[in-house]
Amino acid sequence: MPSIQFRFTLLLITALCFSCTAKKTKDEKSHGASKENFISIPKGEVKAFYSWSEDRVPMVSAHRGGPYPGFPENAIATFNEVLKYTSAVxxxxxxxTSDSVLVMMHDNSLDRTTNGTGLVKNVTWEYIQTLKLEDNDGVLTDxxxxxxxxxxxxxKGKALLTLDVKxxxxxxxxxxxxxxxxAEDYSAIITYSANDAQLVNELAPELMISVGIGNMDAYNAHKKLGIPDNNMIAFTGVSEPDPSLYQFLHEKGIYTILGVLGNLDRKAMSKGDSIYAGFVNRGADILATDRPIEASKVLEDLKPISSSKSKYFK
Structure with a gap:
């Protein structure tokens, strides 16, 4: 028969193991995700991915990469953090920079998002390499x-990009x-006029273009300049368009992006995140948001049970 000391030791070890397991489970839940969520596009299939179908999978677009406390704008670490919760654009x-290096920065100045100063166009890449990014609360990160x-x-093999060229x-x-x-199959260029879209289409007909189409006049302006439907991703604005516009664009096979960043995100914060579902049910395919993690939790319930697009989501 085991001694009292032996039984006490066994009970102690068991308790410690349970405590460690419970802590691990709690920590995993607190971070909200157990795996990364990737979008993988085989070579030459980006236009097939963005060809609208009724079984499309609704997505979020992480505005400026999806910054959260501790995770700054336009940082690869921030992109990775979002992918722990959802696949994303x-x-x-x-x-x-002054020496023609393309860097990821929203502002023309370094002052708000880094511990540096000055206009990006006036500093060298060497200088920028000495800097660290700050999050949106002004907290310096590594x-x-x-x-x-x-x-x-x-x-590549992780997420789609929409590139805002300043x-x-x-x-x-x-x-x-x-x-x-x-990275042609992972990159779309954002444009703010039909003329810019025409230029991008002439330079790179293989690339997707995010175009501003808030009404039929805007669509017709792009078509007049020769932008093919299968090159377009339609940004419909930061307020919901007439439902007939969604229907028209979908009939053309064009994905739509609704900008919920700003007022509509704030509305979700005050009235409940469930309102994101309404935006999708009324025709938006992608929600461009400052709250990609919160919005994606709602969109999860809107994914079709089976989809011709499922093969792209890993």
């Missing part, structure tokens, strides 16, 4: 400013970078 921003090339390489940055240079990394 990552919207990110491109500025250019994360560095990535280059466009680094982000493009990261995206004023003064040549589309041609961005396209050359996309091609040099072989």
């Amino acid at each position: 990552v919207e990110c921003d491109i500025e250019m 994360f560095e400013v990535p280059t466009l090339k680094e982000v493009l390489a990261w995206s 004023r003064g940055v040549p589309f041609q240079k961005v396209i050359e970078e996309v091609r040099s990394v072989g």
